Amino acid sequence: MRWEELTGDEFPQAVATAQGVCLLPLSCIERHAHHLPLGTDMYIGREICRRAVAIEPAIIFPDFIFTQILEARHCAGTIAIDADLIVRLMDNVCREIAHNGLKKIILVNAHGGNENLIHFFLQIQLESPRDYVVYVAQPRLQPDDEAAMQKQWVSSVDGHAGEVETSAIMVICPDLVHPDQLRSDGEGMPLERMKALRDAGISTGTWWYADHPTHYRGDGSVATAEKGERWLTALAKVLAQAIRLIKDDTVTPQLQAEFFAASQKPIE
Numbered sequence: 160m161r162w163e164e165l166t167g168d169e170f171p172q173a174v175a176t177a178q179g180v181c182l183l184p185l186s187c188i189e190r191h192a193h194h195l196p197l198g199t200d201m202y203i204g205r206e207i208c209r210r211a212v213a214i215e216p217a218i219i220f221p222d223f224i225f226t227q228i229l230e231a232r233h234c235a236g237t238i239a240i241d242a243d244l245i246v247r248l249m250d251n252v253c254r255e256i257a258h259n260g261l262k263k264i265i266l267v268n269a270h271g272g273n274e275n276l277i278h279f280f281l282q283i284q285l286e287s288p289r290d291y292v293v294y295v296a297q298p299r300l301q302p303d304d305e306a307a308m309q310k311q312w313v314s315s316v317d318g319h320a321g322e323v324e325t326s327a328i329m330v331i332c333p334d335l336v337h338p339d340q341l342r343s344d345g346e347g348m349p350l351e352r353m354k355a356l357r358d359a360g361i362s363t364g365t366w367w368y369a370d371h372p373t374h375y376r377g378d379g380s381v382a383t384a385e386k387g388e389r390w391l392t393a394l395a396k397v398l399a400q401a402i403r404l405i406k407d408d409t410v411t412p413q414l415q416a417e418f419f420a421a422s423q424k425p426i427e
Contacts, residue, residue, distance in 0.1 A: 160218045161209075173218055174260040178406045180217040181261035182208045183252070185277065186269045187226045190234035192320035192347070192375035193340040195328055197236045198224075203324065203391075204269030206331045210395030215402040218261060223252065227276045230367045234374055249280055257291035262412075263405055266295045267398065271318065272367075288419040292411050296401040304393035311386050314378050316348060321377015326387030333384065347375045 160173050162181075184207075186200035196202070201222050208219045224238065225248055231237040240248070253264050266277050277295050284293050300308060314322040328336050349370035351357075357366065370376070 160212060160216065162218055163221050170259070177217045177261065179261050180263045180265065180402060180406055181220055181256050182212065182217050182265050182267050183220045183223055183256070184208050184267045184269060185223050185226050185273055187228040187272065188224050188236065188238040189228045189231040190236060190374040191324065192373065192379065193342065194337045194379055195320045195325060196335040199320065199324055199328055200270040202331045203327050204267060206391060207269070207394050207398060208267055210391060211398035211402060214395065214399035217402050220256060226270060226273050228270070228272055230272065231374055245276070246280065253291065253293055262291040264291060264293045265402065265405060266293065285418065292415055294405055296398060298397040298401045300393050300397055304396070308390060308393065311389065313381050317377035319371065319374060319376040321347060321379055322382045323390060325379035325382035326384065327391055329382060329384040330387040330391060341380050346373060347377045349376065
């Protein structure tokens, strides 16, 4: 059930059917090499959520593209929002979701650049009392599916507009894939301009730019729709299982209420 497709009259029943669970797909608008659309992460996040709720009902919030992508500000078409505004907007959206009766909110992240953001956002949920719970769902593939994925991928380097994402977009919106724009000059391989620092466990804000200034990591030429279909199906399956677990979760809401009560008068 997509939030924006429901009528106002249908919404209360949809909340009941979803058992108060809402998926918040997080993505961004950024360059994906020469051959994939700017909205690649958005399309993938939306599709995984769509497939998951077909298995285990939940409401999907409209595409949330205003997340962390400052490292792509030099690329045309990027939408990079101020960091403090991202956090405030996410918090405001979660409050509005809860205001509409959905008290369990699942962040489904489709953009690697959000990894630190989403876990920081989880922690700041403890800043003040609230009557809803935010979860981050990053479930591992089932062993059989994990083995199948490892077998089907042939790229030794991947991660951005490479074999995986190109395969997925070939399934979701094949008309937006431009294989004729793929290059064979190794552009998707890391430049390793910060290798000495990285090897020593040192990083900076330009770590991604140092390796991938054109926002391409991997080899999209070996992608196929068949690989993408298997990957999307496997991800949707484990996300659906996570939704079920979260629906059944009574411990976290209780612990959160207990924590907020205790934080009003810290134990000495």
